[in-house]
Amino acid sequence: MSNEQELRVSKITQGTVIDHVTGGQALNVLAILGIDGSGGEEVSIGMNVPSERLGRKDVVKVEGRELSQDEVDVLSLIAPAATINIVRDYDVVEKHRVERPGEVMSVLRCPNRNCITSKDEPVDSRFAVLEEGVRCAYCDTIIRESIADHIHVG
């Protein structure tokens, strides 16, 4: 890890640094986390930062927030190379790559308005992850393009 990166990571006291996000996807990462600024979260974003691995990458840092598995799973769909750094007391205590899950829960909304998951039922959305895209486990609708457009939190 270069000094420059170390500096960037250690800037937050407590929370998560999501690094190696596909260039241009930072705002979608925030959408997955349900962050739009109205909740007062302390967030910093680097967009299209030069990266050895990716050419250009985004970096998202969120103070005081650790990611749930559901969030990480959906993240992997839009930023498959992302690394998640959990920071406590200025130290990176955990660092891991995202993995493509078999299934993503809750975070995406089915685009089929005639799908039971889009109604007022006590059921979370569930999507199987395909080689290309995802598919609703209830109505079989496949989302292949712009998965981020279907993010729905809360």
Next chain:
Amino acid sequence: MPQDHIISAKHLSRAGIESVLDRAAEIAADPDAVADRHAGKLLGMLFFEPSTRTKMSFSAAMKRLGGDIVDMGPVDQSSVKKGESLADTVRVVEGYADALVMRHPLEGSAKMASEFVDVPLINAGDGAGQHPTQTLLDLYTIREAAGFSNLTVGIMGDLKYGRTVHSLAHALTTVGAQQQFVSPESLKLPRGVRYDLHEAGASMREHTDLEEVLGGLDVLYVTRIQAERFPDEDEYRKVAGEYQIDAETLSAAKDDLVVMHPLPRVDEIAPDVDETEHARYFQQAHNGVPVRMALLDIILEGNL
């Protein structure tokens, strides 16, 4: 036990299909043998959209097994109208019956409902999704008329919204049939179904013209193209007209071609086809009772 639910034809194995059809053939040959088999058992009927035919067929099947039905009745007279969730409705009703049959206008409704109940649940149609018991009776009819080996089936009409078609296509793939899909460009198979068929190694092709494939078919399965799928009446008439058959159309077909239709039909099969050897759609509808008897029997015995 979730494996007892019948939600989608996708989940039916070749062996599972054959065992239901074998049982149906046994029952059809000797219905008296099962006349008291499920005396005292109750089938709960949850029809969230009207379907007189499917409902009658299930009622007849349950009663011919010696059992009875309890019926939620029309939605506008039930607590559903007061805004009760489907999850709540099925959890209440499962206490009244040994198995449930459900038809619902939304896709995925049967799958979701099955996650909330312990009694077996049979999907009798979920929106544009699946209709597996129709598929079983279709397969029964096809097996009886043409057998499953070296079988080529043409499926024509509304392939996009027709749940009967989606279920059937999955099952025909499972039994190894070749499939020729014939529809207007705007009503082709949905992406999800096409994806599954490819994944399952289906032997299939898509066409817009019946003439291209008619001569090679053992079975032609016709479905209705509905006016509401088109922007205007003229467009509908123009397109739908190309997917109607009559006795003359069938002169280009094999002599033993079997014509099927899930009924009700409107004008996609002309009445003059009824008189030909090809017509099998009324027999197909009658087969619904022994096939549903077989399925209910297997489910109520816990042998699925």
